[in-house]
Amino acid sequence: MVNKQVARPLLFCLILLLMLLPVSQVNAVQIEIKKEASIRGDIVRLHDLAAISNPFSETELKKLESTIICAAPPPAETQIVHISDIASALYRAGIPLTDIEMSGARETLVKRDFELLAPEQFLEAFRAHVEHKTGWDRGSFSIQAPKNLSSLVVPVGVRELVVVTAPNESFSGSVSAEFDILINGELFRKVVHRFVVEQYVKALVTTAKLRRGEPAEQGNYKMSDIERSRLSGRPVTDIKQLEGKTALRAINPETPLCMEFFTEPPVFTRGETASLVWGGNGFNIVTKGRVLDAGRVNDIIRVRLPSKKVVRARVTDSGVLEVAY
Secondary structure (H helix, E strand, O other): OOOHHHHHHHHHHHHHHHHHOOOOOOOOEEEEEOOEEEEOOOEEEHHHHEEEEOOOOHHHHHHHHOOEEEEOOOOOOEEEEEHHHHHHHHHHOOOOHHHEEEEEOOEEEEEEOEEEEOHHHHHHHHHHHHHHHHOOOHHHEEEEOOOOOOOEEEEOOOEEEEEEOOOOOOOOEEEEEEEEEEEOOEEEEEEEEEEEEEEEEEEEEEOOOEOOOOEHHHOOEEEEEEEHHHOOOOEOOOHHHHOOOEEOOOEOOOOEOEHHHEEOOOOEOOOOEEEEEEEEOOEEEEEEEEEOOOEOOOOEEEEEOOOOOEEEEEEOOOOOEEEOO
């Protein structure tokens, strides 16, 4: 008695042999296999590989055409589909092989169609994402792409790039971005790239050196677009912001100006005589004293009284000193 596990493959091989015989069957469905085929999707079906004629019905034709033969190769790659692969797929689909006659090529070279996703497309998608998240104008920031940003092979179809960044991303300096590549609405692949983002701000820049202690009005300045990362504090955006101020430090040419580089001139300088006020419940005493420290509004400085006693006093915006208790 013949073992069933042996008999079934033998029967299949016999049917396949009959299908490949050159003798034409009168009522057989004709399947002419192509030498080459181009595939767009993820699945190879019979209609991709062969021309089908003489079907029993329209329903039978649709069933044959939609029969899945195998998975498609990755985009831009190829694979060989043999006639036996087609016969096996038809057998698995429950299609009687005795009703089919195959002709044409014995194998098909299947090519997967592809498109290239260029680096510029990643960059443009990320730029649009930054604009959307920050509200910045396109010309108000720059983006440096990573060196490994290169073209990516993707399947042919309706393509969409969805950019995802951290919820609390400040978009300053190094920024990591995930790109979800959708083809025909379905996720094809995720890739991650890191960009460097620099926002530009309008700020005054020195054109000549400004020495420490010099009045800010004596400096020479120009307005420039400056990368925010070059600023160490609040940018000076209008010359009026410097009125009445002096430089706290020496400022070299081509330095972007920050408000922290300047200070108000002292109300009192060391050695001058100033009015000193102190008071209590229902009385005020006004006297004169010699200032021992330079001081600006709200500074606490030392003052020597006519009695030689030294007290501490607060500088007020009215130009007098109040004894600090």
